[in-house]
Amino acid sequence: MSDKSLLRVLAGEAVSPPPVWLMRQAGRHLPEYREVRARAGSFMALCLDPEAASEVTVQPVRRYGMDAAILFSDILVVPWAMGQELRFVEGEGPRLPPITDRAGLDALDVAGATAKAAPVMETVRRTRAILERDHPGVTLIGFAGAPWTVGCYMIEGRGGREFHLARRMMHAEPELFADILTRLEEATIAYLLAQAEAGAEALMLFDSWAGQLPPSAFRRWVIGPARRIRAAVREAYPDLPMIGFPRLAGALLPEYAREAGMQAVAMDTGMEPAWAAANVPENIALQGNLDPEALIAGGTAMEVEARLILQAMRGRPHIFNLGHGVEQPTPIPHVERLLEIIRAA
Template identity: 40%
Template sequence: MNLDSAHPLAAGRTPDSLLLRALRGERGDRVPVWFMRQAGRSLPEYRALRAGTQMLDSCLDPAMASEITLQPVRRHGVDAAVFFSDIVVPLRLVGVGVEIVAGRGPVLDAPVRTGADVAELTRIDPATLDDAMAPVLDAVARTVAELGETPLIGFAGAPFTLAAYLVEGGPSKDHLRARALMHADPAAWRALMAWTADLTGRFLRGQVLAGASAGQLFDSWAGALSLADYTAHVAPASARALDAVRDLTFAHQGVQRRLPLIHFGVGTGELLPAMLDVGVDAIGVDYRLPLDEANRRLGGRVPLQGNLDPALLGAPLPVLAEHLADVLRRGEAAPAHILNLGHGVPPETDPDRLTWIVNTVRGR
């Protein structure tokens, strides 16, 4: 399906951006840079805007979500915006009881822990998300109208991470209940993963149709899995989620291209080749694995994104500068490199440090 002619990719506003070129494996005069969780968290203007508003309510306020998405682009001059939302927003929109509790994260009203629980949950048709997404689509459209040639990255949670929250009822260190269900009731697990894949895939597709120029699938908890479990019980669902956007194409310089996709997981150094095999254009690497080693494990086949250690954002500036130079040097091993963090921006980060990184990369 060709994207609408007014879409930033089809209209030619974003295909030649540094980000999109890097996702095609092309190297420009410098690496592009953006930061995961750059929208919000560390910015005082974000905290002022969101004062008195619950997290999920702010995600569903189109004007607020758009403004939060734009704030780091204005302040830092990053090469891409990432849409301000949360991976559990699609759950909320189809009627699943979930709140984001300060200091803890997403908490479910009723965990999904048995085959009967899964059967009850999956009675909800993921297609109901399409109409419920109107506030999200409005926010994306508002944002894209302001960004010009700066691409917007849409994002969605990977099926396993959504399923882990549903089964555990909230954040977990080891995801024992989710992993137990995977093996104790494989049929229920497959049904749950198919449902979360279809839901999160629709969430990503909606953002793209509304104007996002790339998509990123976040698998925050996949690092809890063995390679065998990931390959057998998780990767097929991640591929299914991304199938929701694989048909979206646009013409650029006489070539029909498809939407570029990034896959990122936390603690997934042993899973990287399997994560690539779900069908993506770039792999995000967390801070635990040097980029040159990640490139070796991936056979030099794909652009890499990452992987500054978020902990070093608060280190003395010479320490951060040395680390930044090392990450950029190791990133030269890959076909292309998008500078980012190896996880999200910590809330206590001095925003000036992020601006300093961008300016340093730009040679200012």
């Protein structure tokens, strides 16, 4: 049995108090992050600088004593590594040339993607070494975006809330759509396996836009790829656990939990923890799900919500986290107070 609390939970143990980390914890709410980001010159440059990216990954562990460090990178590194041009516009987000036809798909290079992403693997190696030396109880989490979510960005060429073009292609050009996501799934598997080889101790699959799909499409394009990705990782690394995050899955979360084969599923902000605890199989850990806005607000509102989650999760494997990512205005004292509440549970 590991002495790392997060790995114990991923092995099915109910640990009290639960391990805690926060999505996007290595980021804009920390002044030390902003200093490194300013020196890097651009977000993408930071992602591809192993020394700077490993420093940013470890910063929240150093400041807060988190139980996990998650690799500092971005879900769009995979399409970038496949040859799709990627840039980040300040205040607006990512921009990519949209893939709307067979020629755009054929220009992608799956075979060379992992080699192009070599700086990310060096970040994993550096970070694992730092954690083993300075924070031996902390688990290093690698990650990738799931094919549906990353595919939305690749087809649309930018972020959005509805992803009309991707959803329309799914219905109107099903063969092209399927080929794009299949190509992306292959690259994602290779990318995650490379992180595992470099030293990641757990992996997380982010499907941030899973809730955009109707149930039949959710089963095909969210659960199906997650199951195949998990199977590929398990074949290569039988003991490496995975966390799945089908954001906004709603009533389909238990089905995802049963079918995808993950050791944990993450709850988004809108998920009722008690319902998830009652409907997700007990041997599968739950992660989440404090509202990031409650963390910004702090005070009684945050404390009440945090305690409700802890109460609902009592007695079952649980990783305390947010229901989405830490936002830039989040006050550091609020995070510190949240950790006090969790560790007193």
